[in-house]
Amino acid sequence: MADGDKTSLADRVGEVGERVRNSQAWESIFRPGSPFKKGYTDSPRNRSYVIMNNVLYHLHPVKVKRHGVRLSYTLCLGGLSFFLFILLTITGIFLMFYYRPTVPAAYADIEALSTSVAFGSLVRNMHRWGAHLMVLTVFLHMSRVFYHGAYKPPREFNWVVGVVLLLLTLLLSFTGYLLPWDQLALWAVTVGSNMAGFVPVFGDQVKFALLGGVEVTGSTLLRFYVLHVLFLPFIIVIFMAVHFWRVRKDGGISGPL
Amino acid sequence: MPDIPEHLLRRSAEARAEALGVPLEQVLAEMGLTGEGETPPATLEEVTLPVQPANPDTTIPEDLRAREAAARQAAVDEFEAKATPAPPASPVVTGAPEEPAPVVEVPAPVVEEPAAVVEKPAAAAAAAAGSKIPEALLRRSAEAKAKATGRPVEEILAEMSGGAPAEPAPVVEVPAPVVEEPAAAAAVAAPPTGEPTAPAQAPAPDGDRTTTITAPPVAAPQGTPEGVRPQRLLTVVRAKAIQQVKAEPTDKVSVWPHLLLIEFVALLGVTAFLTVLSVILQAPLLDLANFNLTPNPSKAPWYFLGLQELLSYFDPQIGGVMVPTVVGLIGVMAIPYVDRNPSTKPSDRKFAIMFFTFFLVASATVTVLGVLFRGPGFNFSYPWSDGIWFDDLKDWISFE
Incomplete structure (x- = not known):
């Protein structure tokens, strides 16, 4: 391009970008107040719109108490637990493409996933370590809430919901433990479900219902699989919805101390 | 005007002043707040200005008159903008429009200038009795009047509640021909027969904001000074919010960008951490x-x-059963219902914190014991001499 030519490549790219952002299609995608919309300015009104007009952000209120934003107050533990749940959902869906919950196939599928699927090993590792991390963050979140006295009225019931969420997290992790169908999985679940057998009066029935038999078998594998990928996520999402909703309705974040 | 707390208005004014780079006083004035923020000046002037000419010694300067006119205009405009014009014959009006008295005042927190107030005592008494003005308002009005005139409150109260005819001092009987004309005209034309006891003062001394409802001026009658629009004061009502806001205002920040930014960074951090972990550890x-x-x-x-x-x-x-379900599940769920201490301050809940910390330390201890210090046969072993007997951790720690 000649030196005297005024339209450089950068100018042209900028021009195209400008035209795209002026287009009706682009305008239609973003709701008013979106920072991606043309002419967005930082104003109190637009700050509200960013939250109110976005399906994801709208989980948040428009404003929060100043102390709640401090990292040292929550350490993001509740939010990270939720984020890890999303991360586990995404990696879990990936794993479901390569896994069959049957005794002859399960172990081989996991082996194949680790060796012959692109990023298979990485995603499986993320799923497993992420699950451990989620148990940890949920537990730490509960401890944080306790030390801040955030379970006190009007938040008592949300604490109960939170304990249910912790239990569901443990169950999700536990049911996932069996799925690789290796020695670790088999015997860890055997030990765990033996504990369920100690339930007074109904011990044997509880264990039978959990395992789909008197001991860990192929039907246990299928049972745990369905619990792990459908039933428990379904339940936990309902409880999470209630949990988050109550956080808002009970007056937002607790404190300050 | 809704009952916005004084300090909130002030904070808002400060923010606006900072944003616009103008002095705070100017913003306060624009918002209708005086420096002390007690009463909107517009309504104040509206009440006080018409009575200014009542003093015979005072000749009204031209600029004062212009200011008065402007203030009146502003007040009227504001009133009309609210689109709730008080009907001239509303039930709270103490005098019907046909009443000869040009200024009809309800005994209320606005201090009356005696010279300008033309009262037909009997009518006023009847009106006061008929319009059911709350006792508190009457009393406050009386107190204000007492403060202005320097007379005892009881005397004024008695006068207001029907004993008025006996008390001629502050109530000025304006000569008949002038009575036909509205306030300002009357004030200008009529030589006051009584001594004006006090200049017009600010409304209610206790600082409660009042809203003055005035009827829109009809037409300036003859004899009205140029630019002065006479108005009839119908009633003075207490400003009251439609919605009673109970929540205390708290210090808040916008979620966007303050919270979302932190969350975004936290999510990125955890994703990065997990990815690196998953690359390193199988x-x-x-x-x-x-x-x-x-x-x-x-x-x-x-x-x-x-x-x-x-x-x-x-x-x-x-x-296997009692501890996890009773202590671990039901016990933990019941915490909010057992711990009835409302305080969240750590110093007030030493027992609760101690108890929960014990629970945490105990769980951590048994978990660490189970993970690291249990070897074959679930017997005690030392990880540094007997190795790790927990498969998830085998890649993590090594003592070789």
């Missing part, structure tokens, strides 16, 4: 499940290892 995959080969030791997932640890001390009914 998730365990042992041999194919074999029902005939029981590994020694057999361990549950780490979060159940505390339970498994308890099982090795107690009867399964206790360690």
Whole structure:
């Protein structure tokens, strides 16, 4: 391009970008107040719109108490637990493409996933370590809430919901433990479900219902699989919805101390 | 005007002043707040200005008159903008429009200028009785009047409640021809027969904001000075919010960008951490499940290892069922209903904190014991001499 030519490549790219952002299609995608919309300015009104007009952000209120934003107050533990749940959902869906919950196939599928699927090993590792991390963050979140006295009225019931969420997290992790169908999985679940057998009066029935038999078998594998990928996520999402909703309705974040 | 707390208005004014770079006083004035923020000046002037000419010694300067006109205009405009014009014959009006008295004042927090107030005592008394003005308002009005005139409150109260005819001093009987004309005209034309006891003062001394409802001026009658629009004061009502806001205003920040930014960084951080972790550490995959080969030791997932640890001390009914369900689940769920202490300050809840910390330390201890210090046969072992007997951790720690 000649030196005297005024339209450089950068100018042209900028021009195209400008035209795209002026287009009706682009305008239609973003709701008013979106920072991606043309002419967005930082104003109190637009700050509200960013939250109110976005399906994801709208989980948040428009404003929060100043102390709640401090990292040292929550350490993001509740939010990270939720984020890890999303991360586990995404990696879990990936794993479901390569896994069959049957005794002859399960172990081989996991082996194949680790060796012959692109990023298979990485995603499986993320799923497993992420699950451990989620148990940890949920537990730490509960401890944080306790030390801040955030379970006190009007938040008592949300604490109960939170304990249910912790239990569901443990169950999700536990049911996932069996799925690789290796020695670790088999015997860890055997030990765990033996504990369920100690339930007074109904011990044997509880264990039978959990395992789909008197001991860990192929039907246990299928049972745990369905619990792990459908039933428990379904339940936990309902409880999470209630949990988050109550956080808002009970007056937002607790404190300050 | 809704009942916005004084300090909030002030904070808003400060913010606006900072944003616009103008002096605070100017913003306050624009918002209708005086420096002390007690009363909107517009309404104040509206009440006081018409009576200015009542003093015979005062000749009205031209600029004062212009200011008065402007203030009146502003007040009227504001009033009309609210689109709630008080009907001239509304029930709270103490005098019907046909009443000869040009200014009809309800005894209310606005201090009357005696010279300008033309009262037909009997009518006023009847009106006061008929319009059911709350006792508190009457009393406040009387107090204000007492402060202005320097007379005892009881005297004024008695006068207001019907004893008025006996009290001629502050109530000025304006000569008949002038009575036909509205206030300003009357004030200009009529030489006051009584001594004006006090200049017009600010409304209610206790600082409660009042809203003055005035009827829109009809037409300036003859004899009105140029630019002065006479108005009839219909009533003075207390400003009251439609919605009673109970919540205390708190210090808040916008979620966007303050909170969302932190969250975004936290999510990125955790994703990065997890990705790096997953690249470095391989998730365990042992041999194919074999029902005939029981590994020694057999361990549950780490979060159940505390339970498994308890099982090795107690009867399964206790360690495996009672502790986890009664203590671990029901007990924890019941915490908010058992702990009735409303305080969240750590210094007020030493027992609760101690109790929960004990619970945490105990769970951590049994879990760590189960993970690291249990070897073959679930007997005690030392990880540094006997190795790690927990497959999830084998890649993590090494003592070689």
